[in-house]
Amino acid sequence: MRNDSRLKHVQYYERRQSRVARKLGRSKFDTLLITQLADIRYLCGFTGSSAVLVLTRDDAAFFTDGRYSEQAHTEVVGAANVIIEGNPLRRALQWSQESKARCLGLDFAHISVSLFQQVQQQFGGRVKLEDCSGMVQSFRMIKDEQEITRIRGAVKLGAELFSTALESIRPGVPESRVAAEMEYEARRRGGEGMSFETIVAGGTRSALPHGRASHARLPRRGFVVLDFGVILTGYCSDMTRTVHLGKTDARERRMYDAVLRAQLAAIGKVRPGVGVSVVDAAARETLDRAGFGQFFTHSTGHGMGLEVHEPPRIAGKQRQKLQPGMVITVEPGVYIPGEGGVRIEDMVLVTDSGCEVLTPTTKKLITI
């Protein structure tokens, strides 16, 4: 990295840490024990698989084990103390004790009961342990410029794989072969991996909302649902397109049109200040009116970033309001058991005045 881009890189992490520190200053916590890897990566840039980050109102310490010594020194930003010895959790607790923690925030949604008991035991009641789940995630929900740039990169790479898929889809080809071609292309183009198990589900299997690519062969005719994403510079993409093998019949065209209209209706609602349930309802009502409502069996979307599922959930009972900088998926679907299914999914950035659909790919029904 050149010096100026390195500086900018460091500033993003420092800004994220200082935002959390300010929030800490206004909370009951004096110390946060951060154990979820995506939170750690967000706050200090470390990409390894074993670490604990401790934040206080004016200090930060990072802990990992011997395997990650070199990597920690290269990657970790903004933690004055980088400690690489022994068990990271035990050392992090010691450090918190020495820095006089009194009320320690732990992410109850991501820490196991066993680990919690270990922490309790080490502190022996001298430190209050309270739930801070959602705290770092609430910052992660609003993406900064660096994150949006990275997400755009992941979305672009992901979208390129749709062309790869189209080249290999034909009757008789195993679903897993289509996935293989897509994943190979992702890697060749620099992807770090897929953001979830690639879904290629043809014929009646398209009616399985989670029909990951199987050894089943694509049929002569019917829908093929393709749901896939890549990880690039740590950030995930996620998109779904449904294509059709052979000629469509009238009912299939009605299904596809209904899903597409539902997706567009939902996207049409995305802007700052709107509740996520309004977005969900727009998709659901469109499908209801088209007579397919009962076959839309999941929520309309989810936030994305370092993880493929992040807050907010775009669902009926959620109260979250959309804010600029959120990146969400909008992905209604219709699944008729024994028959077939259609899902269409884009990634959408909430902007200051509305939204921007990040996924560049056509949604016109492609028949092969």
Place this chain on the structure above:
Amino acid sequence: MRNDSRLKHVQYYERRQSRVARKLGRSKFDTLLITQLADIRYLCGFTGSSAVLVLTRDDAAFFTDGRYSEQAHTEVVGAANVIIEGNPLRRALQWSQESKARCLGLDFAHISVSLFQQVQQQFGGRVKLEDCSGMVQSFRMIKDEQEITRIRGAVKLGAELFSTALESIRPGVPESRVAAEMEYEARRRGGEGMSFETIVAGGTRSALPHGRASHARLPRRGFVVLDFGVILTGYCSDMTRTVHLGKTDARERRMYDAVLRAQLAAIGKVRPGVGVSVVDAAARETLDRAGFGQFFTHSTGHGMGLEVHEPPRIAGKQRQKLQPGMVITVEPGVYIPGEGGVRIEDMVLVTDSGCEVLTPTTKKLITI
């Protein structure tokens, strides 16, 4: 599946469940709430990503959500009750209450504090909640015939990828390109995915014990560590070979020989009744004597199966004794920062009288 093989398939799961039920009969628990997906797959064959399995001494109930309706009906074996509606955890707790649970076992190592609090709240103190972590895992540690067959399949497929790697390794090729070729081949040959992020680490990067394939290009000379595995029929493989680009020097040959001798010494100890620490010590002492002991910075191995890391850990402080049916890795390594590293890893099955090295690949140093 033909009828007789279907029957055999069902029997494996029923046998696993009845073993756990018998253990339940001798324990303080009357009910187990199983939330870890690998445990659920082991006991009833379900491969989806959202489920809860409840076992009592004489009954079993399986819970998932609407997305997995078809899949649950096809896959789940041995649970008389398959319930697909609402939130699986909430429904599972209701069912436990209705079946008069008094002491409920929960896997504290795999359940979050939030989830635990939710369970506490729903039961309001009327049911005792205790830790059953390790209980299903202790059965999973000893593989049955079906599992060993599946593991052999995964190991074979994994080993085939080494040839693919050899074809693409040459100076100037990005590490990620080598990984891409291997992963593509895995998919083409029916693999469901890789069992962990493929490691291809060349030159000084070979000194990173977790140097997953990066965009760095392979150097003109130096070691290349390849650590990779596939998932096939749910089971994981894991192997490491280290090759050399260009001519080796005397020190490099000493390093490689020392690691190979350490690995063989460790394998030489594997038989029923031997403590895992003895296996670890054999590798460590060999490297100590060769003067490389300080550069062996991780444990010697781990169990494998539905997950790539399972009990037992093959490490100095562990007390577990080896038993027939265990499948472990033996993978000592030497990592000299700024210089290079070597690791050699096989999968090993503990047999009645000793062990069988499952990985079929040569360990002679290959120079390219």
